[in-house]
Amino acid sequence: LFMRAQKTIAQKTTADDMTIEQAVASVKELQHAEDFSLPYENTEWINQRLEAIVGVAAAILIADFEWVQAQNLITWSRDILIAAARMPDTNKAHIISSHPKVSAGRGLGMLIAHDAADMEVRQQVIKLLGDEQEEVVKAVFHSLYQAWKVDEILCWNALSLILSLCLIPTNIAYGR
Numbered sequence: 001l002f003m004r005a006q007k008t009i010a011q012k013t014t015a016d017d018m019t020i021e022q023a024v025a026s027v028k029e030l031q032h033a034e035d036f037s038l039p040y041e042n043t044e045w046i047n048q049r050l051e052a053i054v055g056v057a058a059a060i061l062i063a064d065f066e067w068v069q070a071q072n073l074i075t076w077s078r079d080i081l082i083a084a085a086r087m088p089d090t091n092k093a094h095i096i097s098s099h100p101k102v103s104a105g106r107g108l109g110m111l112i113a114h115d116a117a118d119m120e121v122r123q124q125v126i127k128l129l130g131d132e133q134e135e136v137v138k139a140v141f142h143s144l145y146q147a148w149k150v151d152e153i154l155c156w157n158a159l160s161l162i163l164s165l166c167l168i169p170t171n172i173a174y175g176r
């Protein structure tokens with residue numbers, strides 16, 4: 001599921017071997033109430049399951065936002081993306097592209113680009129821009145590219161924040 005979601009995100013259209021409906025149905029079967037509350041460790045099957053869940057939540061927004069709206073899945077997707085963005089990390093090693101926060105950044109940016117973001121989504125996007133992991137920041141900026149016409153103020157604030165963080169030495173910015 002995660003690989004199909006990543007393929008959908010990259011192509012900006014659904015992967016040939018699975019429909020959006022099938023992906024959402026499969027992910028909903030995998031979901032648990034406590035998802036994204038435990039730290040991400042990079043090694044366990046649980047994390048692969050979480051990667052698939054957040055990957056699909058982001059991919060559907062990218063592939064067919066109108067379908068997501070018609071199916072009343074925006075809140076479902078938003079809640080997953082917010083939870084994944086807030087997921088605690090114990091491993092401060094370099095985040096890989098499959099990390100849930102990377103997909104969360106992509107999906108939250110798409111909510112903004114489609115004018116479907118509330119204040120909580122905007123706040124979480126700004127927090128993700130302050131993440132010490134470059135993969136997370138890249139994902140957020142990649143998705144914000146489409147949001148300039150929708151939320152120019154947020155985009156300028158995001159750019160200003162990143163430029164400011166670039167001027168601060170890393171050891172001060174991240175408490176090292």
